[in-house]
Amino acid sequence: MLRRGQVEHVRAERNLLAEVDNNCIVKLYCSFQDNEYLYLIMEYQPGGDMMTLLMRKDTLTDEEAKFYVAETVLAIESIHKHNYVHRDIKPDNLLLDRYGHLRLSDFGLCKPLDCSTLEEKDFTNVDNASNSTGEGNSSAPKRTQQEQLQHWQKNRRTLVSSHSYYYCLLCIISGR
Template sequence: MRMMLCQKESNYIRLKRAKMDKSMFEKIKTLGIGAFGEVCLARKVDTCALYAMKTLRKKDVLLRNQVAHVKAERDILAEADNEWVVRLYYSFQDKDNLYFVMDYIPGGDMMSLLIRMGIFQEDLAQFYIAELTCAVESVHKMGFIHRDIKPDNILIDRDGHIKLTDFGLCTGFRWTHDSKYYQS
């Protein structure tokens, strides 16, 4: 266990020192478009690993007074280390944009699944409600409230389990997650 934690810390420190920029990623396709930017499927050039890369336009974030929400979203993604929240691998910025490089979840979102299936059978609905309860509880244990739980923000992994995403409206229980904290 100690060896695993030391390796994890070493990898974290190495990644933290690395200077990232968007040229390290090749855009494959757009996965979704939002109010402040887009999420695309991207391949890391040196490893060929696939990620979901969220690009936020700084200009729009500033114009709509969303700096606190973006900082809080980055914090929760960085802090989360569990099976229920999409994992953040890298975050960086350039002159115009902010970038969050996260797990690519190939199963899509629950809204797409609902559209395809029309209606969930009772046992599947119970399964997803149980998983959603565990996911929301894990976010609460980290001291955050998601505030935007909807089928579009619930992703389905390749094994059929859920992961929460899009923490742009989240707020916190703790003073460090208070939006006033992020205003400074």
């Protein structure tokens, strides 16, 4: 970890696993180290991963797809509630327990999100804000969808780094 500069990644993973206790993510039972290695003792998931399931089944039924998408959303939400962003969502990191329920794993690229830097104005749709107050003729100029997108793209890196702006998109979609 030291040679590869992975200390922060491992620390973020251990911190998230120690902090978040939710049935949608794998459980960390304990962690320790010796002179050479760091050990994270985690819950065993005998169902394999989503990638293996997709390769084996080739195509999921509509009901199965809805089930796994819903469980993925719940897993992502469980870490977002603790202000972490996963940044590596892929079928290999979606594990299945013995009953076929999904557990999110591999938090090596996760980042804590500093919500104190987020401001309501970053997420408010100008059109909706002026209409909700009953003042149709607000002094603030109204932005087109293209202008709103450009504003978002310009400012998203100030909110969080890398791909974690998807968290902010999820907040907008869910109305948080």
